[in-house]
Amino acid sequence: MRNPVAWWIDPWRPPRFLVAITVGYLVWSLLPVLIAVAYSFNDGKSRTTWQGFSFRWYWGDQTLSVWHNDALHTALLQTIKLGVIATLITVPLGTLFAIGIDRWRGRLPAGANFLMLLSFVLPEVLLAVALLFVITTVAVPVDLGTTAQVIGLVTFQVSYPAVLVRARLATIGPQYEEAAMDLGASPLGALRRIILPMLMPAIFASTVLVFADVIDDFVLVRYLSGDASTEPVSVKIYNTARAAPTPALNALATLLLLAAMTAVVIGFLVYRYMTRADTTTKDRGIGAFAGEV
Amino acid sequence: MAFFIFPLYVVLCIVFGQIDPLFRTPVPVWNPLQWDPTQFNYVLTHIVGADGVFGPAILRTFVYVLVASSLCLLIAFPVAYYVARLSGKRKGLLLALLIAPFWISYMMRMFAWVNLLQDDGLLNKVLSLGGLLTPEVNWLTGQPVVVILGLVYGYVPYMILPLYAGLDRLSQSMLEASRDLGADRLSSFWRVTLPLCRPTIVAAVLLTCLPMLGDYFTSDMLSASPKTAMVGNLINDSVQSPGQTGQAGAFVMLVFLAALLPMLYYIRVTTRPDEVST
Numbered sequence: 238m239r240n241p242v243a244w245w246i247d248p249w250r251p252p253r254f255l256v257a258i259t260v261g262y263l264v265w266s267l268l269p270v271l272i273a274v275a276y277s278f279n280d281g282k283s284r285t286t287w288q289g290f291s292f293r294w295y296w297g298d299q300t301l302s303v304w305h306n307d308a309l310h311t312a313l314l315q316t317i318k319l320g321v322i323a324t325l326i327t328v329p330l331g332t333l334f335a336i337g338i339d340r341w342r343g344r345l346p347a348g349a350n351f352l353m354l355l356s357f358v359l360p361e362v363l364l365a366v367a368l369l370f371v372i373t374t375v376a377v378p379v380d381l382g383t384t385a386q387v388i389g390l391v392t393f394q395v396s397y398p399a400v401l402v403r404a405r406l407a408t409i410g411p412q413y414e415e416a417a418m419d420l421g422a423s424p425l426g427a428l429r430r431i432i433l434p435m436l437m438p439a440i441f442a443s444t445v446l447v448f449a450d451v452i453d454d455f456v457l458v459r460y461l462s463g464d465a466s467t468e469p470v471s472v473k474i475y476n477t478a479r480a481a482p483t484p485a486l487n488a489l490a491t492l493l494l495l496a497a498m499t500a501v502v503i504g505f506l507v508y509r510y511m512t513r514a515d516t517t518t519k520d521r522g523i524g525a526f527a528g529e530v
Numbered sequence: 531m532a533f534f535i536f537p538l539y540v541v542l543c544i545v546f547g548q549i550d551p552l553f554r555t556p557v558p559v560w561n562p563l564q565w566d567p568t569q570f571n572y573v574l575t576h577i578v579g580a581d582g583v584f585g586p587a588i589l590r591t592f593v594y595v596l597v598a599s600s601l602c603l604l605i606a607f608p609v610a611y612y613v614a615r616l617s618g619k620r621k622g623l624l625l626a627l628l629i630a631p632f633w634i635s636y637m638m639r640m641f642a643w644v645n646l647l648q649d650d651g652l653l654n655k656v657l658s659l660g661g662l663l664t665p666e667v668n669w670l671t672g673q674p675v676v677v678i679l680g681l682v683y684g685y686v687p688y689m690i691l692p693l694y695a696g697l698d699r700l701s702q703s704m705l706e707a708s709r710d711l712g713a714d715r716l717s718s719f720w721r722v723t724l725p726l727c728r729p730t731i732v733a734a735v736l737l738t739c740l741p742m743l744g745d746y747f748t749s750d751m752l753s754a755s756p757k758t759a760m761v762g763n764l765i766n767d768s769v770q771s772p773g774q775t776g777q778a779g780a781f782v783m784l785v786f787l788a789a790l791l792p793m794l795y796y797i798r799v800t801t802r803p804d805e806v807s808t
Contacts, residue, residue: 252612252616254608255608255609255611255612255616256612258605258608258609258612259608259609259612259613259624262605262609262686263624263627263628265683266631266683266686266687267627267630267631269639269642269643269645269646270631270634270638270639270642272642272645272646273638273641273642273645276645351797354796354797355793355797357737357796358736358737358740358741358789358792358793358796359740359741359789359793360740360741360742360743360744360745360762360785360789361741361744362744362745362746362762362765362766362782362785363744363782363785363786363789366765366782367782449632449633450633452635453633453634453635453636453637453638455635455636455637455747456744456747470635470637471635471636471637471638472637474635474637474638474641475637475747475750475751478637478640478641478644478751486641487641487645490635490637490638490641493635493638494634494635494638497633497634497635498630498633501633
């Protein structure tokens, strides 16, 4: 060991302490999940003792596996249904929102912008309970269940594409649109032919992110689910986690994880392909993709 | 927009509304002039009054949130600092790993801990060192430590990313200038880095601790005991029992009011044009 004073003032010493914290953190954050995934392949009924590898809990078991148990695969289907519908509504809405906030000046868009940021920090349970009250006590033509869940999810998630698309709009700047209009395009034409294609990567990225986010959502969908048939996977996990579940629950959670990860990985690859000629996002990698929210 | 404002108004109407005497369902009162503060008063007196059954839970929430977010910051700042400024070639991979927990369902991550912390779970097995010791700790029955660590585990990713974004943007030339002008490593960190990223830190802390205020599922999954109940649990429990919906509404209003100022502050920090930090 060298002199500790020399070690301290050496500007090139490796940041061992920070490396240790970072690596430690990554292990701590990912290992429990990996262990849970591993136990979904357990052959026995236990989630704590390893009894050999099998696909029993995915489809092997005739009554309890994800494939054969009605309750479990209803949950999976409901999750995917919610994910697709909510994403399809949220993304166009969020995009319009972003364009509106960026192009309009005045009090109304400022207020919308305010609410958009608010939904990032608002405790989700507040919105969920409020919406629950609206649906149960006010005469609105909506019942608890899929429709209510979609409304809630769209309300909560719409700020995500809006923020991403708006950031992109800000980097594009007004000059392309102005050039298009100088060359004779109508404002709507410029929007459609110039701005929308340039926004495409951001819109695409937010589609993927919203999908991954929606299928992981828990609080809103739980309050707004009508009965057991509209409970998605996350609620199912919550309901059965403390009631002696079988590894089928691990398997279900793994499938959910797989769905989200696949969406994100495919999304990232396509995104990289779409922005391959774009210098503003070149060396920011996955950070640019996730919008660094 | 209407989707945000209108529900809050309905909550108000229910808090100050009547309870249907037959079905014990809430009857909202739409006219603000006829609002009846009984239920709100009920909740308020039970927080601070002589029979304050809700008081401990609210106090506990603040303590938990405070401890958990300080721990979060202690973990998140070094990690974000390392990845943003010093990691060099491995940055992309590390960043991907940091973002990964975002797309793992919160429930899944809590469930993973439920598995580990069970009485015959891996943690107790590791602690017993192959039978040498017999740890008699039932981790999942109302251990505050477990709940706090669960909160930290759940929310740290949400703090690391904004911090990373802020630290990544920090101007290198400013730091070099401070070193040139004779500051040593510590004082340039203390007098340049920290002040420059103070808005980011504030935003990141708010981004984690405000959602924590409404959290009830962490406590439910990891302890399921009233000993560690938080405000979120109070909301959750009273929403589902008939006749107490008004109380749930009152709690919602309270949490909203408590969170309002920090939320406004967050929005001001993030919309300030010169320091773009979402």
